[in-house]
Amino acid sequence: MNDQHWGPSISADIVVIGGGTAGIGFVASLLKREPHLKITVIEPSAEHYYQPAWTLVGGGAYNVKDTVRPMGSVMPRQAKWLQASVTGIDPNQRLLTLDDQRSVSYQNLIVCPGLRLAWEKIEGLQESLGQHGVTSNYSFQHANYTWEQVQKLKSGKALFTQPAMPIKCAGAPQKALYLSCDHWRKRAVLNNIDVEFNLAGAALFGVATFVPPLMKYIEKYNARLAFNANLVKVDGPAQTAWFEVKDADGNVTRQAKTFDLLHVVPPQVSPDFIANSPLADAAGWCEVDPHSLQHPRYPDVFALGDICGTTNAKTAAAVRKQIVVVAENLLALRKQRPLPLKYDGYGSCPLTVEKGKVILAEFGYGGKLLPTFPLDPTVPRRSAWWLKATLLPWFYWNGMLKGREWLTRVSRVD
Structure with a gap:
């Protein structure tokens, strides 16, 4: 009622x-x-x-x-x-x-x-979502666009991101990577795609027991892990993403990375x-x-x-x-x-x-x-x-x- x-x-x-x-x-x-x-x-x-x-x-x-x-x-x-x-x-x-x-x-x-999904915390993201290969499975409006882009990509660079915790379903950012890579592997194009997973944190998964079996899939799909790399800015038309990367001493530098596909998980508040x-x-x-x-x-x-x-x-x-x-x-x-x-x-x-x-x-x-x-x-x-x-x-x-x-x-x- x-x-x-x-x-x-x-x-x-x-x-x-x-x-x-x-x-x-x-x-x-x-x-x-x-x-x-x-x-x-x-x-x-x-x-x-x-x-x-x-x-x-x-x-x-x-x-x-x-x-x-x-x-x-x-x-x-x-x-x-x-x-x-x-x-x-x-x-x-x-x-x-x-x-x-x-x-x-x-x-x-x-x-x-x-x-609340804080899309606005990543500069340029809201203007880019749903075009230029920028997508997110955290959005009802854009999950389909992810699949369209995955099917379309035959070569190039695919970036997947994960913000700082806490977030909804901590495994979802890497699930996007696995399902995309599995599709590319079955279509015999995975070798032509440079896959990178950028995580704001320092571990692939929060429960250590599951890291070894997940690492087997990271290796199977030949994906690179970039730890302590937090997405802060996106330029959709230029297909460039900027990450704040923290080194072992805690120093933060900003690094630009180009992409053909960018799957973003927004910060959550x-x-x-x-x-x-x-x-x-x-x-x-x-x-x-x-x-x-x-x-x-x-x-x-x-x-x-x-x-x-x-x-x-x-x-x-x-x-x-x-x-x-x-x-x-x-x-x-x-x-x-x-x-x-x-x-x-x-x-x-x-x-x-x-x-x-x-x-x-x-x-x-x-x-x-x-x-x-x-x-x-x-x-x-x-x-x-x-x-x-x-x-x-x-x-x-x-x-x-x-x-x-x-x-x-x-x-x-x-």
Whole structure:
């Protein structure tokens, strides 16, 4: 139900900021437990996206049209949808301000607006995207352009970039490289293409266990790794990218590199209304206890999804487990009982190392391996590709967004 006609002040019971994976999945799960709860969702977008498939779109393995649906079709019917943006949060007064000047008061606040892709932090990027070979699988509008450019390229230089952490799905920047290289290898043009992966950080992947199998693919595709190289400027017409490169002594120099294809992953930040609010931690993310996902200073507030100032991987798989923790803990709080569940930092990165094979990296806080299946997680598997490309998208629309909690076993507080 989309209501645009309320007065200047709205009083709500449970308010959820965000209608993405975390917001819709959480509301659906909460209503399965307590169908009579009064929940208000604040979400400006008219569309809902299944973002994990955009990597596959850029690799020619998925139709981009299948990654979007109208927001109204996924919004749980019992929830009230305010199609607006939050501009301010006053947790001391339990009050939100909206972009249309209305205010919303709440008893409990669930913060899950996701993060913001800061395209503007790379000079010249916004003017270049979608032309001159400049693309990004992080954009619904440009994932198809990635695939067009990959098919077109028969020789030349291909640059792939990864900004500083944290970002959504830390494996996605290199998935673009692997799927592109696999296509070029099968078309027998890979030897004519100079492939380089520029990472702002100093490691190929944050969990050491998965670095050796990934390095095998880097070597198989004859790709070069440029560590501590952060993209800062793009000139599309000149097909030139500039990187700030840090040496072993910490000295930074600016280097220009030409390209025929440039796959960019933008820097990612907390939305301003969170970063500038009392809910924020020092880095601007929503501060929460890493296990209960409750705010340490405002106990009536919980957060989940990409906005959390936690060290887990920012993935849809993380949200799947966080939903259960926040739903159960919120209901316990409302009944003045101890919070029963704790989140272990679980996240999953299905690394598409070639078309038809995936290394299923599942891990929690501290890089602890948390495999769902009793198989060696470092081995690329066809079954994991089927999971990534077929089963998970189906389950997302038909299960997760409808409150069905599949493979969500979480720990209870001792």
